Structure formats: structure tokens, C-alpha cells
Amino acid sequence: MEIKLLTEHYDKPEFVTLKGYQKLGGYEALKKAFKMKPEDIVTEVKNSGLRGRGGAGFSTGMKWSFLPKNNEPRFLLCNADEGEPGTFKDRLMMERAPHQLIEGMIISSFAIQSKKSYIYIRGEYMKSYKIVEKALQEAYDAGLLGKNILGSGFDHDMDVYRGAGAYIVGEETALISSLEGKKGQPKLKPPFPAVQGYLRKPTIVNNVETLAAVTWIITHGAAEYKKIGTEKSAGTKVFSVSGNINKPGVYEVALGYPFKDFLQNECGGMKAGFNFKALIPGGSSCPVLNAEEAMKSTLDYESMGQLGSMLGSGGVIIIDDKQCMVDLLNVLMNFYHHESCGQCTPCREGTGWLNKITGSMLSGRAKMEDVALLDKIARHMLGTTICALSDAAAMPVMSFVTKFKEEFEFYAKERKSKVRGEMVYAESHH
């Protein structure tokens, strides 16, 4: 069953406007927040159990408390770069509920005492950009942004920034570099952005969904939020689902919801003629689960972790029995090879080799040993690089070739896809 804390009003067009949003209770949380002490808001968010919805699932309140306790200027950046294949929840959130995000950001900025924030939106999301830009103007006109917001004495400016196409910019340090007008390349951590980020000042980077959840938490309280979900995965998560299912789309459910029910109820089951084969639970960087694993999984950080995968961004990719796993892995390796920024040798070379091998396998030029070689190359890419993209490319490979080994071996040996019965034509466009 869906539990709509953040997506409740998605179907009401008036929710996009300030007036419509306020009619449905909008900006009441902000008034409440201004009556609280900033440090109490941080504690409230910590107590809610809210974890970052951008991929890593780190405690939001905890992250905020890493900021230095002094008067140094600090920044809040909203990560709306959403580029992880299979993920489209942030786009909908900006298009349908821009003020919920803006309100969450003003509250969060007040909590961390930041006077300036940015919403960094991937360049392709022109529609989101325009909607957010308009919502910001409305907020300024209503005195919800700028000087002495609602007579609270708190000043805050918020702006929107448009990216120009690069998956890697979703990584927080890369996002910061990009916003500074540099190449969007990740930087080695530490220093973490909370200590040294945008303009070398303390900076908090949070995902769209994370910041929107802050609005709900302040309205209803941490205890109410914590009642939903599981002990370690509190609250709801907005999942975007794709594949050959009857009802692809965006669904918000309590964390801990059984995947089996999710597939049957929210997704409307598989499309006629397609059977469920595998699941990538949280965007393309998460290891694949086979059908048996998927059916016993629940949608939360711990369950996915125990099964050797991740909840990631909540981009649920449903793989059906008509799909050739060699083909799909090649699609992913095209992507990671294209998106590697090239700073680290294991990532740059590794993604290149992986892509080369999956490509040659598809065209019938691979040897049986190449199946093991894929796994070996991937293992060398783990944990030694500046950012997590290298791991994000390696982990799908390891899980694909382990769990669907027979498809890879069949392809290498027979020079055709086990599923399709013929060679899969693949044109790489990079």
C-alpha cells in the first residue's frame, strides 16, 4: 500500500503554485520551525531517522551535525542532478511539488544557519528548472525568501543552477566543482563538504527527496516519522519503477515494504507475456538480485544490504525474461565508460576494459575466459578511487556474471544470446 507523505498532492495541479500549496497547509512547517532553536531542528531530524535519499543512505541529522560550530558562512546545496539510470523521482517532485522542496530547504537552512542555498538541477530537466524558478520567485514575492523571512530575523537567499550534462556531477564534490564553474570532477575526501565545500566553506549537500522530507518531519514531528518504516530505515521512500510492468511510475511506500507486494500491487504486475527475472533495486549502480532473492527482499536499506545489494536512489529496475543479461550489462558498461571522468586509473581503464569485453562478447568475439576476466577486472576497481563511480561500475558486473553466469558462458561459447537465440546487435554510440 502506498503511504503518501511527500507525494500526496502530486495529482493536484494547484499544488505547484504558492497559493495552492498554502491552501493545503504549505509553509506552516516553516512558521513552526522559526519558533524552534536551530539546533533543536537538527536534533529533530536526527531523531526522525531520516537517511539521505540520494543513494548513500547516510543519516541526515548526523551529516548536518558535522558542520563546524562557529559563525563561518555555510551553504546548503540541493542535489537535483538525478542521473542514475532508472531514477526519475526527483524530477516529478520538482515538477509537482516545488514548494515542498523549497520549504524543506528554508527550514534546513535555518537549522544549519545557512544564508545561501542552491538547487542544482541537471541541464536536461528544463521543465523542472522553469517550475522551480517560478516557485522561487513566488516565494520571494511572498517574503518567504530574502531578508527577515516572516519576521523571524532570519535572512536567506535561494537560487537555482542548471547543469549541462554529466552523470558524474551528481557526486557531491563534483557538483560543488561544477557549481563553481569548473569541470565537474570529484575531489578526494576528506575534507568532506561539511568542513570544506562550496567556495571552500562548510557545505551540506542533500538530495531533493531528503530535503522535502524535512518539511513533513517538522510538521508532524520526528516521532510520527519514526513510526513509519523499519527500525533502521525510518519513514517512506519514493521509488521510481521501470521495465515491462503494467504500471511503471513513481510510488511512495513505507520502507520495509515487501518487494513482492510492491511488484504485484503498485507496479500492477508484469506485462502480459513477460515474466519476472531479476531486480536492480536502486538505480543501475546497485548489484542485481535474481528472482528468488528479489521475492524475499523488502524495500529498505538493511534487507538490500543483507542480500548484497543496495537501496540506492530507489530507481527500481524490473528485468523480464525477454532480456539478455549480456546485452544489458553491455548497456551499463557503455554508460559507465562514457561517464567516468578519467581521473583515476582503475576507473578509467577498468570501465574501458569492461565495456570492450562486453561489447566483443555481444559481437561473438569473446572467449570463455573472458567471463572470469570481467569479474577479475571489476574486483580491481573496488575501493581505490576518488569517488564511488568505479565501484558503481564494478558491482553490477560482479553480480551479473555471478548470478547469470550461464548466460555469459553460453554467449561466449555459442556466439549467441541464450535468451534471444541469436546474436544481439549493439551499436555503441560513444
Place this chain on the structure above:
Amino acid sequence: MSLSLPAASKAYIQKELKRYETKESALIPALFEAQKVFGLITPDVIDLLAMEMDIPSSRVSEVFNFYTMFNKKPVGKYHIQVCTNISCAMVGAREYMQAVCKTLNVKSDEVTADGKFTVTGVECLGSCGTAPMAQVNDDYHENLAVSDIPKFLEKFK
């Protein structure tokens, strides 16, 4: 150098230069503007922006080269960018893209003879639940079908 920026673009860039904490942050907006004006960003356009913004050319081209939305080759008036990443591939986006190319009689990344279209395969556009999908210039077109291609192409005059 005979290139010059229209007054409105100059004003826009000057405004962007003051909008952010550092003026380099205006590079992406300025490059988008230049692409809109000139179609393609050539080395001359880079130099023009560098002068206009008082930022070294090398910094301008560094940013230009990093991001995929700045075209490196000429594209048609309508740039049809079909996502061919995993979710889209599973529901036939690659076959869709091939069919569009066939209808327009071009290979991917080529410009049609009349200069109107370019078809490019791109990475995830965050529209995975409404695939096949394509971005044409600034707009998303979702739930596309091979059978509708002629009608779809007619939208672009």
C-alpha cells in the same frame, strides 16, 4: 573576428556574471546562451566569450568540453535525443531509435540533408517509466511508439 553577441545576450551574460559568488559560475549559462545564438560553439565563439566575460579561453573551453549538452559537432534544427540506457532499452528504445533514423534516412549523429534533424542516442534522461522517450531540444516526449513516428516528426516544422 567578425563574430559578435547580440545586445540581449551580452546583457544576459553580464547579469549572470554578477549572479553567483564567483564569476566562473556564469560559464555554463553563457555557453548555453552562445549555443542558442550561434548553433555551434567554435573556437572563435570560445574566444568571444572569454573576452566578454574576462575569463581565460582555456577555462571557457575546459567547461565547454566537459559537458555533453554543449554540442561538439553540428546538429540539426531539431536534435532528437533518444535515451538508450537500461530501462529504455528493455522496452524497445534502441529499435525505436533505429526506426527514426531509417525514416529520416540518417545514421545516428548525422544531420539530415535539409538540416532539420539529428538523431542521437543518449544516457538516462530520468524518464525511465515512460519509455521509449526522447528529448527534442528543450522538451521531453514520452511513451513513443514506432508506429507513430511519421506523426511525431510532423510536429517539427
